[in-house]
Amino acid sequence: xxxxxxxxxxxxxxxxxxxxxxxxxxxxxxxxxxxxxxxxxxxxxxxxxxxxxxxxxxxxxxxxxxxxxxxxxxxxxxxxxxxxxxxxxxxxxxxxxxxxxxxxxxxxxxxxxxxxxxxxxxxxxxxxxxxxxxxxxxxxxxxxxxxxxxxxxxxxxxxxxxxxxxxxxxxxxxxxxxxxxxxxxxxxxxxxxxxxxxxxxxxxxxxxxxxxxxxxxxxxxxxxxxxxxxxxxxxxxxxxxxxxxxxxxxxxx
Numbered sequence: 565x566x567x568x569x570x571x572x573x574x575x576x577x578x579x580x581x582x583x584x585x586x587x588x589x590x591x592x593x594x595x596x597x598x599x600x601x602x603x604x605x606x607x608x609x610x611x612x613x614x615x616x617x618x619x620x621x622x623x624x625x626x627x628x629x630x631x632x633x634x635x636x637x638x639x640x641x642x643x644x645x646x647x648x649x650x651x652x653x654x655x656x657x658x659x660x661x662x663x664x665x666x667x668x669x670x671x672x673x674x675x676x677x678x679x680x681x682x683x684x685x686x687x688x689x690x691x692x693x694x695x696x697x698x699x700x701x702x703x704x705x706x707x708x709x710x711x712x713x714x715x716x717x718x719x720x721x722x723x724x725x726x727x728x729x730x731x732x733x734x735x736x737x738x739x740x741x742x743x744x745x746x747x748x749x750x751x752x753x754x755x756x757x758x759x760x761x762x763x764x765x766x767x768x769x770x771x772x773x774x775x776x777x778x779x780x781x782x783x784x785x786x787x788x789x790x791x792x793x794x795x796x797x798x799x800x801x802x803x804x805x806x807x808x809x810x811x812x813x814x815x816x817x
Contacts, residue, residue: 575778575790576744576800577640577673583627583660584645584652585613586620590677593702593727596752599644620651627659630667638671648678654688661689668694675700675724679712686716696801698722698742703730710736720801726778727753731760737771742801747781747788756781761792774799 574580587599599618606614613623630639641647641664647657664672675698676682682697691697697718699709702725713721720741725732727748737743745764747756761777768775777797780788790796 574640574643575798576638576776578638579633580640580643581626581630581672582642582644583623583629583663584620584642584647584649584656585623586616586618587645587649588620591702591706592729593677593700593706596727596748596750596754598750601750603644620645620649622652622656627656628663630663630670630672633667633670636669636671638673641672641674646676646678647674648676648681648685650678650681654685657685658689661695664695665690665692668692670694671696673698673722677706677709679709683712683715691717691719693719693803696720696722696742698724698744700724700726701732701735702727704732704734705730707732707734707736710740714739720803722801725764727781728756728760728764729754731757731763733763735764735767737767737773740771740773742774742776742799743768744776744778746778747785749779749781749783749785751783753782758792765792765797774801776800 586603589597603614603618607617647660671694673696677700679699695718697713697716698721699713701707701709701723710723714736721739722742722744723740724744726744726746728745743764745761748754765775775797776799777790777792779785779790782788
């Protein structure tokens with residue numbers, strides 16, 4: 565399994581691209597990190613990019629990889645890391661952005677928990693319209709990340725409340741274009757209450773912000789499914805007058 569151009573099973577994207585691998589924990593949402601589990605598994609399988617397990621590593625040879633990818637893809641950047649990790653030099657971040665700036669045929673989705681560094685570097689990179697920037701918000705304690713994101717000049721700004729670990733009754737939605745919610749999955753998954761999900765869904769309705777429900781999660785996430793009140797919620801950002809959707813994902817409306 566390589567990390568260069570991996571087709572993704574994540575419902576809201578097509579592919580993943582990992583110019584950086586490895587990370588460190590910064591908040592409760594990181595406790596049962598799926599990427600950390602996957603990195604250790606790949607190391608045991610002999611995957612050369614994970615010889616150091618989950619330590620931060622710059623994958624220099626694939627920084628420009630998307631430039632050669634044919635067609636149009638929606639690409640999740642650094643599913644196995646955090647592009648704004650403090651160990652990643654600004655110069656390398658700028659190289660990653662330069663690739664995204666050139667590969668205008670693709671949409672790039674970046675997600676970070678390090679909103680402070682994102683805010684600090686927001687003017688040091690070029691935000692072409694194909695770059696979507698998001699922050700993770702696992703509980704009300706971390707809504708400060710949203711306030712940092714609101715100051716970033718990305719065309720699309722989005723929130724990922726996954727894993728959702730508590731209620732967020734006043735989730736800030738001004739200047740936010742998309743919200744993803746999901747429960748934690750895996751052997752030590754922490755529970756997510758339905759009322760927390762409905763609270764965010766209803767707030768998105770009030771603010772006319774597209775809402776995407778990824779999963780209930782749990783030990784058997786397939787069994788628990790993706791429906792809320794007997795329907796799927798697969799709304800996506802509207803850009804240029806039409807809904808932007810990953811190429812490989814069939815919407816259930």
